[in-house]
Amino acid sequence: MTVMEQRDTYRPAPPPAWQPRTDPAPLLPDAEPYRVLGTPAADEAAAADPGLLRRLYAEVVRGRRYNAQATALTKQGRLAVYPSSTGQEACEVAAAMVLADQDWLFPSYRDTLAVVGRGVDPVEALTLLRGDRHTGYDPYAHRVAPLSTPLATQLPHAVGLAHAARLKGDDVVALAMIGDGGTSEGDFHEALNFAAVWRAPVVFLVQNNGFAISVPLAKQSAAPSLAHKAVGYGIPGRLVDGNDAVAVHQVLSEAVRHAREGNGPVLVEAITYRLDAHTNADDATRYRESSEVDAWRDHDPVLLLERELTARGVLDEDAIGAVREDAEAMAADLRARMNQDPEIDPMELFAHVYAEPTPQLLEQQAMLRAELEAEAHPQQEGTAR
Amino acid sequence: MTTGTSLGTAVDSAVAVQQTAMAQALNRALRDSMAEDPSVHVLGEDVGTLGGVFRITDGLAAEFGDHRCTDTPLAEAGILGTAVGMAMYGLRPVVEMQFDAFAYPAFEQLISHVAKMRNRTRGAMPLPITVRVPYGGGIGGVEHHSDSSEAYYMATPGLHVVTPATVADAYGMLRQAIASDDPVVFLEPKRLYWGKDAWDPQDPAPVEPIGKAVVRRTGRSATLITYGPSLPVCLEAAEAARAEGWDLGVVDLRSLVPFDDETVCAEVRRTGRAVVVHESGGFGGPGGEIAARITERCFHHLEAPVLRVAGFDIPYPPPMAERHHLPGVDRILDAVGRLQWEAGD
Ligand SMILES: Cc1ncc(C[n+]2csc(CCOP(=O)(O)OP(=O)(O)O)c2C)c(N)n1
Numbered sequence: 001m002t003v004m005e006q007r008d009t010y011r012p013a014p015p016p017a018w019q020p021r022t023d024p025a026p027l028l029p030d031a032e033p034y035r036v037l038g039t040p041a042a043d044e045a046a047a048a049d050p051g052l053l054r055r056l057y058a059e060v061v062r063g064r065r066y067n068a069q070a071t072a073l074t075k076q077g078r079l080a081v082y083p084s085s086t087g088q089e090a091c092e093v094a095a096a097m098v099l100a101d102q103d104w105l106f107p108s109y110r111d112t113l114a115v116v117g118r119g120v121d122p123v124e125a126l127t128l129l130r131g132d133r134h135t136g137y138d139p140y141a142h143r144v145a146p147l148s149t150p151l152a153t154q155l156p157h158a159v160g161l162a163h164a165a166r167l168k169g170d171d172v173v174a175l176a177m178i179g180d181g182g183t184s185e186g187d188f189h190e191a192l193n194f195a196a197v198w199r200a201p202v203v204f205l206v207q208n209n210g211f212a213i214s215v216p217l218a219k220q221s222a223a224p225s226l227a228h229k230a231v232g233y234g235i236p237g238r239l240v241d242g243n244d245a246v247a248v249h250q251v252l253s254e255a256v257r258h259a260r261e262g263n264g265p266v267l268v269e270a271i272t273y274r275l276d277a278h279t280n281a282d283d284a285t286r287y288r289e290s291s292e293v294d295a296w297r298d299h300d301p302v303l304l305l306e307r308e309l310t311a312r313g314v315l316d317e318d319a320i321g322a323v324r325e326d327a328e329a330m331a332a333d334l335r336a337r338m339n340q341d342p343e344i345d346p347m348e349l350f351a352h353v354y355a356e357p358t359p360q361l362l363e364q365q366a367m368l369r370a371e372l373e374a375e376a377h378p379q380q381e382g383t384a385r
Numbered sequence: 386m387t388t389g390t391s392l393g394t395a396v397d398s399a400v401a402v403q404q405t406a407m408a409q410a411l412n413r414a415l416r417d418s419m420a421e422d423p424s425v426h427v428l429g430e431d432v433g434t435l436g437g438v439f440r441i442t443d444g445l446a447a448e449f450g451d452h453r454c455t456d457t458p459l460a461e462a463g464i465l466g467t468a469v470g471m472a473m474y475g476l477r478p479v480v481e482m483q484f485d486a487f488a489y490p491a492f493e494q495l496i497s498h499v500a501k502m503r504n505r506t507r508g509a510m511p512l513p514i515t516v517r518v519p520y521g522g523g524i525g526g527v528e529h530h531s532d533s534s535e536a537y538y539m540a541t542p543g544l545h546v547v548t549p550a551t552v553a554d555a556y557g558m559l560r561q562a563i564a565s566d567d568p569v570v571f572l573e574p575k576r577l578y579w580g581k582d583a584w585d586p587q588d589p590a591p592v593e594p595i596g597k598a599v600v601r602r603t604g605r606s607a608t609l610i611t612y613g614p615s616l617p618v619c620l621e622a623a624e625a626a627r628a629e630g631w632d633l634g635v636v637d638l639r640s641l642v643p644f645d646d647e648t649v650c651a652e653v654r655r656t657g658r659a660v661v662v663h664e665s666g667g668f669g670g671p672g673g674e675i676a677a678r679i680t681e682r683c684f685h686h687l688e689a690p691v692l693r694v695a696g697f698d699i700p701y702p703p704p705m706a707e708r709h710h711l712p713g714v715d716r717i718l719d720a721v722g723r724l725q726w727e728a729g730d
Contacts (some may be wrong), residue, residue: 139506156467160469162480164476169478187466355503358648359643359644360644
């Protein structure tokens, strides 16, 4: 056949059959953030495990107090900086509570509460922010990675760790925490993608607190919600009211179970609000109205839980009093210990750069040692020259 | 020249020993490390089924399984970032970056976490990660395939930065890097991949540890200090220099971090003259650090300023022009000629 003849008879062959590789419907987040407090689901929760609700309450109250104490310590010069999670305690507390002992937490700089919730000593959790040490705790002691400051970089670590544990046949889930702004970083995308492809048991918790320092979410993302981002990777996305401690606890527990059972990662977006400034060094009045903050104060995670539990008789005055007393004792202990000057050993600067210090580091260490000796015995300096 | 890394007499006398390419020796090192230690995992782009674009990981996925030699999604920060997590959990990841310039997306992970984790956790969480980076030019690569990125890595405390120039070192140093409890950036001079040396994979010759420089050629007139892809060029220059009456020594640094001041300075003190040779740009390049270290330590032994023969301070040129950029024998000999041989020079 000539080309011209072919032209008359040519019918394009249908392309190979195509279908979506995963059904997107079950991955999509609900239209509304999931809530328990003030809904019929609260009846069930109160009936099922009132003790859990009381524990959640005790933890958010302690968390609130810890935030207030740490912020006060910045004013007294005892902490270099504190990124407070006031208003976000429900997320912080639940993130730590839903994990089993062998699981791992990957916190960001804002997540000291979750770190303490895992069992890390409250003072050790603050050394980074006090400025005497980078990471004050041994990550292996409570399976808590160092607080991560470069945004989103801790997420691929969580994926790699969970993947390694799975390769070894260990039952380990990693929960990684990040803010709304951090979801714009490449590492967020890469971590979700790797986790999905490897079916790594990871729960990604995004605390959408409205701002990345001063930048509101509208300037950060045009996605329908941050939870929707999960769908593009083939991961289920879940939306939860981040100020409803019971709802966050339920959604995260479910996500951890999903991951633990080998179904791969989950992305949870918790809608919350940062009531304090970004850190003590920030002036939030430059970028938000106090009326907005006031509106969120009415939806405060501590108040919400307290009202609901008191109305249901799960909490009474005495119980509330005991919880507050316990929180005060924790704060007093933190205050007392943070008011002691930490010891700094300048020689330690060279100790953990490499397994063995290089010859160059040994020279520099000797130089610093000599400087310190000269400082300690200034009268000898003249003769040394 | 018969081979990329031929090192004179040692090679000539060992007729019976098989000729092995650096690429094969690297492959062998990965295989032996993986066989010996089940915690060694290789990950990267195309490292599995294909065996890597340079075939350095050839056969590893077939032998050890996809879970030990893994084709990852295409994202360098993700590869290194997940390797960090794997190392946290007790594995020993060996990451392949496909090319020098494609390692850049992983810089944040490398600098903020890989290099610092031991320090940030006061020794509790060392990261035994090897990052293999094929680097340097001379292979006719189009742009973004020929960068000399060593200065970026060198400037980051917490990383070991090493580069083999011989087949024996390729094997021995990669084994050492993988066994090291510190993160190692392992720079592979890609134009030496196919250079062969007499080297027996069944009986690999022991090599000096990471951190030691090796004198590849002793000389009395002046010392060439170099590493990686420029070692064969320097050896060739030393050979050619004999015709000019110069007896040049050649030091192969092997390890940029830690740096072997001792070996370098011992050689320079003997000759009193030194030229540092590398492909990397001169401005802000390794040569400046090396020249400064020599000057600080050997000033009274020097007959002339330490000179540098480096790549030009330009983005790596297109392949048809690269020969003008790369330090060659003539440029090295010109530099040697400028080492103030006449009194009053
Ligand atoms: C890679 C990187 N870029 C910039 C910063 C500086 N920075 C610290 S916190 C922050 C805002 C992050 O906002 P978000 O992720 O929403 O978390 P939040 O602070 O609200 O908890 C910025 C820009 C950083 N830490 N890391």
